[in-house]
Amino acid sequence: MAEQDRSDEIIERLDRLIKVMEDFAEIYARAEREVPEALHRNTMYYHDLFCIKVAHETSGLPMDPDLNAELDRVHHRLVEHIAEHTTQGGLFHPQYQRFKKEGKTKVNR
Numbered sequence: 001m002a003e004q005d006r007s008d009e010i011i012e013r014l015d016r017l018i019k020v021m022e023d024f025a026e027i028y029a030r031a032e033r034e035v036p037e038a039l040h041r042n043t044m045y046y047h048d049l050f051c052i053k054v055a056h057e058t059s060g061l062p063m064d065p066d067l068n069a070e071l072d073r074v075h076h077r078l079v080e081h082i083a084e085h086t087t088q089g090g091l092f093h094p095q096y097q098r099f100k101k102e103g104k105t106k107v108n109r
Contacts, residue, residue, distance in 0.1 A: 039081045046074045
């Protein structure tokens with residue numbers, strides 16, 4: 001009987017875990033849809049370039065100047081994208097307004 005109770009408990013926990021994972025997947029998909037495509041693509045491209053830079057540094061190879069220039073260009077474009085979305089009416093503006101109202105600064109969020 002104790003073994004059956006243990007099995008039921010495990011099944012119950014797995015069911016709760018599945019429910020939590022489904023909720024998380026839904027929240028993640030909704031959040032991903034809210035991010036503009038250009039910002040998403042630029043972020044992914046910057047991440048790829050940054051990974052290449054880290055691979056070069058860890059292997060001791062010198063960074064290709066063209067690749068370094070591209071990384072800088074993409075970084076500046078990403079900063080511009082974020083600045084565009086923090087202005088009035090931008091994607092991040094409501095969050096900034098909420099943080100401002102709560103008295104939070106960029107450092108202690």
